[in-house]
Amino acid sequence: AIYEHFSSVPSSESYDFVVIGGGTAGSVISNRLTENPKFRVLLIEAGPSNEGVLSSIVPGLALELAASPYDWNFTTTLQKGLNGRAISFPRGHILGGSSSINGMVYTRGSSSDFNRFAAVTGDQGWSWNSLQPYIFKNERWTPPSDHHDTTGQYDPRVHSLSGMTYVSLSGYYAPNSPKMLQVTKELPHKFPFNLNMNSGNPLGLGWLQFTIGNGSRSSAATSYLGPKFAGRRNLDIVLNTRVTRILKSKSVGGDRNVFRTVEIALDENVASRRTIEARKEVVLSAGTIGTPHILLHSGVGDSAELKALGIIPHLHLPSVGKNLTDQPSAPINFATTSNNTDSIFTNATLLAEALNQWNQTKTGPLAVFGGGGFLAWTRFNSSFFKTMPDPSAGPNSPHIEMFLGTNTNNLRQAADAPVVSVTVVTLNPISRGSVTLKTTNPFDDPLIDPAYLVDDFDVLTLREGAKAVARLFSAPTWKGYVLGITGGFANATTDAEMDAYFRNIASTTSHPVGTALMSAKGSSYGVVDPDLRVKNTTGLRIVDASIMPFVTCGHTQAPVYIIAERAADLIKEAWM
Numbered sequence: 001a002i003y004e005h006f007s008s009v010p011s012s013e014s015y016d017f018v019v020i021g022g023g024t025a026g027s028v029i030s031n032r033l034t035e036n037p038k039f040r041v042l043l044i045e046a047g048p049s050n051e052g053v054l055s056s057i058v059p060g061l062a063l064e065l066a067a068s069p070y071d072w073n074f075t076t077t078l079q080k081g082l083n084g085r086a087i088s089f090p091r092g093h094i095l096g097g098s099s100s101i102n103g104m105v106y107t108r109g110s111s112s113d114f115n116r117f118a119a120v121t122g123d124q125g126w127s128w129n130s131l132q133p134y135i136f137k138n139e140r141w142t143p144p145s146d147h148h149d150t151t152g153q154y155d156p157r158v159h160s161l162s163g164m165t166y167v168s169l170s171g172y173y174a175p176n177s178p179k180m181l182q183v184t185k186e187l188p189h190k191f192p193f194n195l196n197m198n199s200g201n202p203l204g205l206g207w208l209q210f211t212i213g214n215g216s217r218s219s220a221a222t223s224y225l226g227p228k229f230a231g232r233r234n235l236d237i238v239l240n241t242r243v244t245r246i247l248k249s250k251s252v253g254g255d256r257n258v259f260r261t262v263e264i265a266l267d268e269n270v271a272s273r274r275t276i277e278a279r280k281e282v283v284l285s286a287g288t289i290g291t292p293h294i295l296l297h298s299g300v301g302d303s304a305e306l307k308a309l310g311i312i313p314h315l316h317l318p319s320v321g322k323n324l325t326d327q328p329s330a331p332i333n334f335a336t337t338s339n340n341t342d343s344i345f346t347n348a349t350l351l352a353e354a355l356n357q358w359n360q361t362k363t364g365p366l367a368v369f370g371g372g373g374f375l376a377w378t379r380f381n382s383s384f385f386k387t388m389p390d391p392s393a394g395p396n397s398p399h400i401e402m403f404l405g406t407n408t409n410n411l412r413q414a415a416d417a418p419v420v421s422v423t424v425v426t427l428n429p430i431s432r433g434s435v436t437l438k439t440t441n442p443f444d445d446p447l448i449d450p451a452y453l454v455d456d457f458d459v460l461t462l463r464e465g466a467k468a469v470a471r472l473f474s475a476p477t478w479k480g481y482v483l484g485i486t487g488g489f490a491n492a493t494t495d496a497e498m499d500a501y502f503r504n505i506a507s508t509t510s511h512p513v514g515t516a517l518m519s520a521k522g523s524s525y526g527v528v529d530p531d532l533r534v535k536n537t538t539g540l541r542i543v544d545a546s547i548m549p550f551v552t553c554g555h556t557q558a559p560v561y562i563i564a565e566r567a568a569d570l571i572k573e574a575w576m
């Protein structure tokens with residue numbers, strides 16, 4: 001059953017598992033555990049339902065979700081690397097979590113990313129080959145909503161037809177697609193065509209894939225918590241309920257670090273806190289910000305730092321909240337010969353037309369996010385790393401992403417708009433930041449410091465990305481349409497001027513990871529063991545993006561789904 005408030009959950013109920021956070025990972029865990037009718041699961045989500053939230057359903061309206069009630073509306077600390085700017089830092093505050101508000105881009109990362117997870121944790125179960133069944137359990141490949149011929153646009157051999165979350169090519173044909181494809185013929189060494197960037201080898205230029213089914217967002221909430229699963233008798237989902245802490249339970253067999261009791265708040269009043277104890281395990285899936293936030297308030301973190309704040313330390317795990325890793329990104333704009341400034345976001349008639357088309361046929365510019373299009377991935381030459389270690393996971397991992405998804409601000413652009421905008425992304429940042437507490441009140445936002453562009457490599461990558469995009473638009477196919485770089489970057493001619501542009505404009509790609517990183521058993525750093533149990537505890541696991549030891553070389557939702565699918569099996573096996 002789904003309850004709107006904790007006070008409605010029958011007090012007679014008791015649960016084997018309490019899952020904290022009904023986001024991307026928490027939805028997978030709740031679904032998979034309740035496949036076993038013997039397990040009773042309570043899923044606690046701070047945000048409201050995703051049902052009927054139009055901007056979370058219609059892909060092209062996704063930008064409306066930022067700074068809405070479905071976003072935690074976090075802001076970073078002042079960022080030294082961004083010329084002292086603080087930037088907004090969206091996170092999903094809704095059932096389905098960030099999968100209900102994200103850009104729906106589906107990228108698994110490279111095989112080297114997961115092989116590196118396996119190498120640093122000493123658990124081969126995290127390797128690319130071992131994870132294949134979990135990739136397939138998550139993905140349900142489906143035709144695009146416009147039912148165009150997709151031959152030559154993807155490789156069916158690497159996709160699954162039987163998983164949970166819909167994945168498809170765009171149901172909207174971006175008019176500059178033939179030119180993008182022509183680039184792969186005119187500049188094949190720089191931009192080789194990649195038939196399927198989700199094969200484990202993403203390098204090259206290929207068609208974007210999205211977590212979209214029949215022109216609508218497919219989120220963890222619509223897939224893993226769809227009506228037939230949310231209605232399971234052994235699953236209770238409670239919305240609008242914030243977890244404040246995880247408390248120590250009575251010691252079992254001499255084990256003093258049993259964390260199986262969850263404290264929730266009915267409202268901000270401290271007197272309104274309630275507790276609920278899981279019989280078997282608590283699974284913490286509150287995301288890269290929420291997870292360390294809850295742990296630190298629970299006294300799990302660096303003991304000295306907690307004491308200094310006035311929080312009683314219960315478990316010394318200094319890595320909690322550290323290692324925050326996010327990919328900085330920035331737009332590079334190109335002027336075209338078009339002077340058509342019409343856009344569905346500036347012209348109400350065009351928007352109404354597009355919505356009408358979406359309602360009728362689930363096609364048109366609103367059937368996809370960012371206008372559909374392509375991604376291109378490229379690497380620095382290996383000679384670049386003679387004097388510094390390569391931060392990527394391996395030779396098939398890109399350092400730079402170019403999001404050629406046309407222009408999110410002007411979906412009519414493509415072949416006919418004054419500006420083509422490309423987002424360049426530093427995929428393997430070296431900078432590491434942190435999530436720390438501002439106060440002892442769990443309702444106060446934590447201090448989020450992603451340390452953007454603190455390491456010079458991270459800004460250098462953006463600069464090289466911009467040069468790569470300039471090369472892409474220098475291909476003969478663009479002659480007579482793309483005129484050249486425009487906007488702030490047009491005036492940057494030296495490397496120093498380019499870096500200044502990025503420090504003034506770079507933002508988040510919304511792919512933060514690492515604040516409860518997994519490491520080998522017995523390791524001197526890290527928060528969870530390879531089986532995702534919190535080190536030196538009983539009864540507590542973490543399953544979400546926070547456990548990634550490194551950010552994968554792409555967008556992070558597919559890796560979170562994959563991690564959560566394996567985690568569900570690890571938990572089930574432990575309680576067979």
Ligand SMILES: Cc1cc2nc3c(=O)[nH]c(=O)nc-3n(C[C@H](O)[C@H](O)[C@H](O)COP(=O)(O)OP(=O)(O)OC[C@H]3O[C@@H](n4cnc5c(N)ncnc54)[C@H](O)[C@@H]3O)c2cc1C
Pocket residue numbers: 020021022023024025026044045046047090091092093094095096097098099101102103104105106107241242243244285286287288290291294509510511512543544545546555556557558560
């Ligand atoms: C705006 C945006 C765009 C993105 N675009 C893409 C994209 O196009 N492609 C891609 O692959 N990835 C994208 N991402 C990243 C991707 O969505 C995330 O990496 C992934 O969804 C994270 O999953 P998670 O389970 O770790 O956390 P989440 O999905 O964020 O889930 C955490 C859940 O815990 C809940 N929670 C937190 N604290 C508490 C508490 N105290 N009590 C109760 N509940 C709590 C939250 O409300 C949330 O529902 C984007 C993310 C954002 C925010």
